[in-house]
Amino acid sequence: MPGVRAARGLVRAVRGWPRWYSTATEEVPADRPMKIRDKILTLQSMNPQVRAVEYAVRGPIVLRAAELEKELQRGVTKPFHEVIKANIGDAHAMGQQPITFLRQVVALCTYPDLLDNPSFPRDAKSRAVRILQSCGGQSLGSYSASQGVGCIREDVAQYIKDRDGGIPADPDNIYLTTGASDGIASILKILVSGEDKSRTGILIPIPQYPLYSAAISELDAIQVNYYLDEENCWALDVNELRRALYEAKGYCNPKVLCIINPGNPTGQVQSRRCIEEVIHFACEEGLFLLADEVYQDNVYSDSCKFHSFKKVLYEMGPEYFKHVELASFHSTSKGYTGECGYRGGYMEVVNLHPDIGAQLVKMLSVRLCPPVSGQAAMDVVVNPPHPDEESYEQFITEKEAVLSNLAYKAKMTEEIFNEIPGIKCNPLQGAMYAFPRVFIPSKAVQKAKDLGMAPDMFYCLQLLEETGICIVPGSGFGQKEGTHHFRMTILPSVEKLKTLLQKNNLDCKEKHCMVLLMGRSS
Template sequence: MLSRKKVLSLESLNPRVKGIEIATLEHLTKRGEELEQDLEQGGQDRPFSEIVRCHRENLQGMGQKPITFIQQVAAACAYPELLNSASVAEDAKRRARGILQDLDGSSIGCYNLRYICSSIPQKVAKFIERRDGGIPSNPRNIIMFPEASLFIKNVLALVCTEEEALQTGVLVPVPHCPVYTEALVLVNAVKVPYQLDEANGWALRVAELRQAVQEGRKHCNPKVLCVINPGNPTGQLQSRKCLEDVIRFAAEENLLLFADEVQQENVFGAGCSFHSMKKVLFEMGPTYSATVQLVSCFSISQGFTGECELRAGCIEYVNIDPTVMDYILTTVTVSHSPILGQIAVDVLMAPPLPEDPSYRSFMEEKQSTRASLAENARLTQEMFHQAPGIHCGPIQGATFAFPRIHIPEKAVTRARDQGMEPDVFFCYQLLEETGIILAPGSAFGQAEGTYHFRMTLLPPREKLKTIVESIKEFQKKFLQDYA
């Protein structure tokens, strides 16, 4: 037979795909799995008895109970026999019957583009109008999607054109979720980083945006400004004044605003309020509300519901030409999430009312989750404040802490000798000695010469205390060993 090159090989792989760095976090996760297998096979020489995954948001995996009403409605839609069960609340049954009437063939097994493209966007629009105090929302400008990473890739793909002399530039905060880096590589865009102000609670400064745009224009064409609020991994909320300044800047520089608001339901800082970019935009008057283009996204996988694997959320487009929306609708009809995820969005957009049987339990579960996050954030900050070489600023929302850590020069040198970033070296050492997996700050971006880690706030209270105490003790020993 003739010797032929393989069609798909490392040599032939799309250069953009090869441009995606295999995340350090994945290597840490893999090492954690190896250690877990060793423990399960009787490895007794480890100073810990379990692997604790604190690097990702996995609410129910960390013990959070699911929202009963959402699961009852979804379950009854998947298995309509439950509509006759006394274990399902009457208002959950009523809601499930209404959804089943909207589904083709009254079944989740059918293609349900009408439900996904028309019925749910109408409910999302009403939710947005309630959230924003009556500012209109057009269901035609709302697109349903399976997960945040697809939100980002889809929007960026719309504005990145290879016909132009310069690549499209996208302003992204530092730190930011790694999915932005991956998306930018895949759509052949250029990351234009802007630093958040850690010393002032990770605030966004327009002066920093202006400098980033000026630097970016030397090698690309900045078109998009991403704002993550509440912050991931930083857990901060941007003030209303900050958002107003950002909108003025976007208008001045003719930038498309991309508001990543997937954590908007997780706000618990004392005196803090979430301000949607759209609400602020429209309250600034027609000078801005009629001209500034905005795309905002929301997800159920990262809210208080904790339905990470249902993978559902939405994008709202503002000030986008109707003809352009026709193209967008055409290109995304194959990107919808599984129907159970869309049903969960349906329920969340119109939760039980005070007169409904499930209202009390729904509100108790929702408030319990938020209260738990608030207390865990307070506890984490307080305990790290007592640790040598760790500083954790105020956490106002989302589900992570992003403490800054001091790494001695000797440890920095050792890490460089091993081809690692210093915070990656720290996280590997921590994993080997405690069984705790953290996400190194370099995976998210950080100011030069600073080191961080991201840690979830989701473990049950007593377990969280144990985790933080273990990190504190490790850091004390780490500082001594590399003094």
């Protein structure tokens, strides 16, 4: 029979198998020494680009702050009773309350049974239904298209059009992202190419947000620094851009220009004239523009106004808006919502080559899609209640309360810092941070060098140990040689922020804490 013959053939074949292929488990003698295998992944064998990445906002200062919190919990005596974390722009962690309408819409999307609950307003329900109808299976738990949920991209395009006074925005140019950081990293990834002197150079402002230097290190691209003018309220000077660009051409191929407006960590808001000059420069030099505009709602100075790069680009005429490649970014994490944990964001990319658009979508497809709950939160940011809707009054009250509170704290922070000997702080025109200059005594500078650390890192560590204030040294953001700074968020409550600032102002301004701490350590 064929089946029997096949079985006998299989047995003969098995008998002919090599001995090492035996399915029997070989018994290892108990006295045979076990070889200890070396670790495959070590600092020496890991990806060197990842090892080179630094992110000061969550660096050693923050690790030490966490240790101090644990020591306080164990009852260890300190010169302070709590650690005040002013290192990161995390609004809700600092006590800011959520915008009710945003949370209502996301809650309805997450648990649609609430749509029958009469306590939820009709406008929140209508938005949730619209979002769910665009989701696979009408569920927030399904994957979306890699570029994002279609109706949300339409809402983003309408938001941009309204913001920019009617200038058109195409939903096909909108990419929903996992926060703005994900969009920035994605665009940089697709821009980087070449080797040695042809390697892509990326111009970034100094001081900068460490996301940029970290992404550049990870991609093994070339960081090209251009310095903001501290003496002129951290203004951007095109002559400085030109200097940085021409010097960089000797060792790389600079083709990307990053702008942060309003500035992080410096808080400046760029004038329209400055933006026009930057766009002209980018057009003239053949640079791809990245406009980080996540703080566009955070403008506090009466003399300043936010101008989007997209709007100015179009108003400069067809020789610019038909040719200059621009990617701009926004987020749920900042503004007045402060919804960092949802990781919602978008980028709009204009004048991208059609072939590259396909490549970008392909690259984003590898990650499947951004969190759909974050996409829903982004929808509320760009499509808030309208004046004729029932949630509008509560929404606008909450929004204005957050922004007016931030404006008050920005002014208060600037004024108190400038009363302290040894600290100089520029006006906080926008964003969520102060980046004051601190004048560190020469003996303390030398002490820091003896300890192998930057002077402002030494200062921030001493401040943390003595007062419990957690801030980030300016060396983590970049600064001109010979100057020292620190970044501090203005997000804590007014009461806590006053406490924080007063701890920088010991003994009724007679003994600046810097002098006290540094003198003690010298």
